[in-house]
Amino acid sequence: MTTIRPSTLIPLLLLAALAVLPFAAESYYTAFFARVLIYAVAASALNLALGMGGMVSLGHALFLGLGMYSVALPAHFGIDDGWLQLALCVAACGLVGLVTGAISLRTSGIAFIMITLAFAQMGYFLVVSLKQFGGDDGLPIAGASRFFGLELASAEAVYGAAFCLLLALTAWVARLRVSPFGMTLRAGRQNARRVASVGLALPRYQLAAYVLSAVLCGLAGMLLANLNAYASPSSMSWMVSGELIVMVVLGGMGSVFGPLLGALAFLGIEELLKGLTEHWMAIFGLLILAVALLGKSGIAGLLARLDARVPARRSPRLAEGRA
Amino acid sequence: MSAGARPPEGGAPSPGEVVAQRPEGRTMNTLLHTEGLTKRYGALVVTDAVSLDIREGELHAIIGPNGAGKTTLINQLSGELAADAGRVRFAGEDLSATGIAARARRGLLRSYQITSVFDEFTVRENAALAARGARRHAFAFWRGLLQDAAAVAAADAAIAATGLAARAQVIAADLGYGERRQLELAMALAAGPRFLLLDEPMAGMSAQESAAVVELLRGLKRKYTLLLVEHDMDAVFALADRISVLVYGRLLVTGTPDEIRNDPEVRAIYLGDEELHQ
Ligand SMILES: Nc1ncnc2c1ncn2[C@@H]1O[C@H](COP(=O)(O)OP(=O)(O)OP(=O)(O)O)[C@@H](O)[C@H]1O
Numbered sequence: 001m002t003t004i005r006p007s008t009l010i011p012l013l014l015l016a017a018l019a020v021l022p023f024a025a026e027s028y029y030t031a032f033f034a035r036v037l038i039y040a041v042a043a044s045a046l047n048l049a050l051g052m053g054g055m056v057s058l059g060h061a062l063f064l065g066l067g068m069y070s071v072a073l074p075a076h077f078g079i080d081d082g083w084l085q086l087a088l089c090v091a092a093c094g095l096v097g098l099v100t101g102a103i104s105l106r107t108s109g110i111a112f113i114m115i116t117l118a119f120a121q122m123g124y125f126l127v128v129s130l131k132q133f134g135g136d137d138g139l140p141i142a143g144a145s146r147f148f149g150l151e152l153a154s155a156e157a158v159y160g161a162a163f164c165l166l167l168a169l170t171a172w173v174a175r176l177r178v179s180p181f182g183m184t185l186r187a188g189r190q191n192a193r194r195v196a197s198v199g200l201a202l203p204r205y206q207l208a209a210y211v212l213s214a215v216l217c218g219l220a221g222m223l224l225a226n227l228n229a230y231a232s233p234s235s236m237s238w239m240v241s242g243e244l245i246v247m248v249v250l251g252g253m254g255s256v257f258g259p260l261l262g263a264l265a266f267l268g269i270e271e272l273l274k275g276l277t278e279h280w281m282a283i284f285g286l287l288i289l290a291v292a293l294l295g296k297s298g299i300a301g302l303l304a305r306l307d308a309r310v311p312a313r314r315s316p317r318l319a320e321g322r323a
Numbered sequence: 324m325s326a327g328a329r330p331p332e333g334g335a336p337s338p339g340e341v342v343a344q345r346p347e348g349r350t351m352n353t354l355l356h357t358e359g360l361t362k363r364y365g366a367l368v369v370t371d372a373v374s375l376d377i378r379e380g381e382l383h384a385i386i387g388p389n390g391a392g393k394t395t396l397i398n399q400l401s402g403e404l405a406a407d408a409g410r411v412r413f414a415g416e417d418l419s420a421t422g423i424a425a426r427a428r429r430g431l432l433r434s435y436q437i438t439s440v441f442d443e444f445t446v447r448e449n450a451a452l453a454a455r456g457a458r459r460h461a462f463a464f465w466r467g468l469l470q471d472a473a474a475v476a477a478a479d480a481a482i483a484a485t486g487l488a489a490r491a492q493v494i495a496a497d498l499g500y501g502e503r504r505q506l507e508l509a510m511a512l513a514a515g516p517r518f519l520l521l522d523e524p525m526a527g528m529s530a531q532e533s534a535a536v537v538e539l540l541r542g543l544k545r546k547y548t549l550l551l552v553e554h555d556m557d558a559v560f561a562l563a564d565r566i567s568v569l570v571y572g573r574l575l576v577t578g579t580p581d582e583i584r585n586d587p588e589v590r591a592i593y594l595g596d597e598e599l600h601q
């Protein structure tokens with residue numbers, strides 16, 4: 001017999017609401033929340049490297065971009081086979097992740113941040129320089145990705161795909177956190193020296209997590225390209241990498257639901273402020289500052305504090321363990 | 324502790340290995356052997372051509388004044404620090420170029436003078452990760468670490484042996500100082516060591532906690548080979564089969580507790596130390 005706590009219950013209710021949203025909401029909101037779900041997937045991907053592994057990558061927009069161009073480039077040549085695009089995305093992100101990860105992981109701390117940023121900027125300028133594929137202006141996508149019968153042409157279709165991907169990813173992360181792999185990563189963030197002294201070659205596990213993180217971020221990019229019917233280098237800029245970090249930190253580093261909570265809060269507040277004032281960036285900056293002061297436990301940490309206050313309800317199966 | 328122990332390697336000593344005579348008359352292999360191990364920090368020679376033989380099954384203590392280079396020596400034996408010169412052989416294998424993780428997987432485990440545990444994990448998770456790491460890779464992405472029955476059995480045995488059984492579910496950060504020292508030991512034990520390098524396991528413990536660790540070490544003797552660095556002379560002379568004295572990185576003398584007690588050079592260094600003058 002295990003208990004279901006507010007820190008699990010509230011995100012699950014949120015997921016339930018997101019499951020029915022496209023059936024109830026106007027197209028505009030479906031598109032907006034599709035974007036939230038896609039960024040939640042990307043943030044989940046970054047959460048593996050940053051939240052669990054403590055690898056502060058300021059270059060994950062590179063993988064988002066690689067995912068987008070894995071759709072846009074084949075589409076440019078009339079290839080809309082989603083499986084082929086997927087294979088291209090996995091290969092590109094996996095390979096680039098492996099090479100840049102292997103090099104970046106030779107360093108740590110600020111140097112790691114700078115090297116990941118440098119690789120992402122190289123990718124950004126490479127794409128900008130490819131004038132035949134739109135360069136600075138980006139590349140419109142005429143035909144959406146097709147997976148058997150499913151075509152990611154409408155916001156609803158992308159929403160559905162993003163929701164299912166996020167759900168699967170979240171369920172997996174809940175297991176991963178306490179699996180030998182996840183525990184090794186989390187142990188490495190706490191005390192890297194000790195991990196080695198119990199026989200685990202930490203860099204190998206960190207590299208594997210980095211590559212996994214890169215590939216998953218690429219999948220988010222594929223969905224984003226389909227949602228926007230467009231791939232642009234601006235999605236590869238360092239600002240996007242920074243936003244992903246803010247989402248992970250805002251939601252709660254290393255937590256299961258943090259990336260969803262962070263992406264929702266970040267994009268939701270941005271959307272609200274944009275409607276209120278032209279100077280939304282300034283207010284947004286203050287909010288990010290507040291988040292930094294919140295500490296690394298973020299929104300998930302706030303929910304976990306509720307657990308102590310609210311008497312736990314009994315449920316036979318669902319439990320996530322400690323926050 | 325049987326769940327955590329590796330079977331001792333039986334059979335005849337391989338050719339070329341030193342065979343030593345123990346007081347009881349049993350022949351023993353040299354399990355760990357160093358030759359001319361040297362480490363410098365700038366002009367400071369912290370490990371000065373140390374050649375050491377540790378026999379299988381013995382408890383070998385290393386004593387020496389603060390800053391003598393005891394921790395630095397352990398760092399080179401465990402593989403955490405690369406020596407500038409010299410060799411390390413373990414169980415007949417040259418491990419001089421082998422990293423710390425690979426040495427740990429061969430059963431060469433260490434504990435730290437300054438407690439080094441995973442603060443966010445429970446006592447059981449700490450020990451189970453150590454148990455897992457020494458036995459199998461951790462490329463497992465679905466089943467929980469605590470569902471690894473072999474790792475958990477070894478972890479629980481180590482936790483019980485170090486007296487932490489009642490605290491298995493407590494987060495390491497919430498443990499008291501002495502308990503954290505116990506966990507430090509439990510992690511090394513859970514890894515199923517063949518050879519334990521213990522860097523001042525009793526440092527900062529209360530008299531009562533120290534006494535418990537002495538009892539624990541007495542129990543570990545013979546099951547494992549132990550290298551014990553410790554300032555508590557009562558404990559060292561009570562436990563050790565042999566003692567080596569390290570001064571300014573140099574190995575001054577190695578001998579039985581009686582030989583060390585009566586060595587004039589050692590007496591000169593520890594002049595005024597009651598323990599040695601009893
Ligand atoms: N990374 C380093 N850089 C420079 N000097 C160092 C370094 N590590 C250790 N030393 C020096 O090497 C000497 C030996 O240090 P070590 O920690 O091995 O001594 P110790 O015998 O373990 O001492 P203690 O009994 O206090 O634990 C000391 O003089 C120390 O200052």
Ligand SMILES: [Mg+2]
Nearest residue numbers: 393394395436
């Ligand atoms: Mg020391």
